[in-house]
Amino acid sequence: DTAVSQTPKYLVTQMGNDKSIKCEQNLGHDTMYWYKQDSKKFLKIMFSYNNKELIINETVPNRFSPKSPDKAHLNLHINSLELGDSAVYFCASSQSYRRTSYNEQFFGPGTRLTVL
Amino acid sequence: QQQVKQSPQSLIVQKGGISIINCAYENTAFDYFPWYQQFPGKGPALLIAIRPDVSEKKEGRFTISFNKSAKQFSLHIMDSQPGDSATYFCAASLTGNQFYFGTGTSLTVIP
Numbered sequence: 001d002t003a004v005s006q007t008p009k010y011l012v013t014q015m016g017n018d019k020s021i022k023c024e025q026n027l028g029h030d031t032m033y034w035y036k037q038d039s040k041k042f043l044k045i046m047f048s049y050n051n052k053e054l055i056i057n058e059t060v061p062n063r064f065s066p067k068s069p070d071k072a073h074l075n076l077h078i079n080s081l082e083l084g085d086s087a088v089y090f091c092a093s094s095q096s097y098r099r100t101s102y103n104e105q106f107f108g109p110g111t112r113l114t115v116l
Numbered sequence: 117q118q119q120v121k122q123s124p125q126s127l128i129v130q131k132g133g134i135s136i137i138n139c140a141y142e143n144t145a146f147d148y149f150p151w152y153q154q155f156p157g158k159g160p161a162l163l164i165a166i167r168p169d170v171s172e173k174k175e176g177r178f179t180i181s182f183n184k185s186a187k188q189f190s191l192h193i194m195d196s197q198p199g200d201s202a203t204y205f206c207a208a209s210l211t212g213n214q215f216y217f218g219t220g221t222s223l224t225v226i227p
Binding site for chain 1 (some may be wrong): 148150152154157158159160162163165168199203214215216217219220222
């Protein structure tokens with residue numbers, strides 16, 4: 001029973017294609033995130049949703065569009081893929097971004113996207 | 117702009133030695149400082165965390181030292197083991213909201 005799951009684990013595609021990555025959490029958390037980890041392992045937040053509502057939208061090309069059908073799911077759709085999009089994408093969740101106490105983020109296993 | 121600066125980029129330690137990773141931040145409003153551990157092919161996982169009203173937190177072989185005036189914090193791994201070989205990320209956040217991660221430290225513990 002995986003807490004945060006992502007599909008697919010690997011994604012290899014051609015430049016210009018459109019692809020989606022799915023994320024689901026079964027922890028009952030309110031807040032979900034998408035991170036991008038580049039080849040140097042730098043982790044950068046892309047988006048954050050709280051209970052289906054967008055709360056963080058970093059400077060990310062509008063080719064990236066998150067979709068949250070319910071608070072347990074946060075999918076990432078990428079249009080017109082470019083070489084620079086190649087990275088590992090991590091989904092994460094936490095109880096609620098509004099909490100003032102420790103707010104541990106639980107990460108999924110990652111999706112390695114390779115754009116050829 | 118890098119909100120959290122982490123060093124060193126890589127670290128090699130003998131088994132039984134002490135591993136020390138350092139981080140520095142600028143925003144004094146940060147109120148939560150976690151450390152995450154990431155094994156190859158896996159997502160990061162919370163290792164230990166500290167709030168700025170405490171100068172030290174210890175959990176087993178892992179200790180965070182926090183210097184609020186210097187805006188620095190560090191992770192100490194005592195009696196380092198080969199199983200500790202992983203990438204370690206420090207982070208800082210505001211009331212658990214947006215997290216800013218350091219650039220990561222690749223730790224290798226030699227048997």
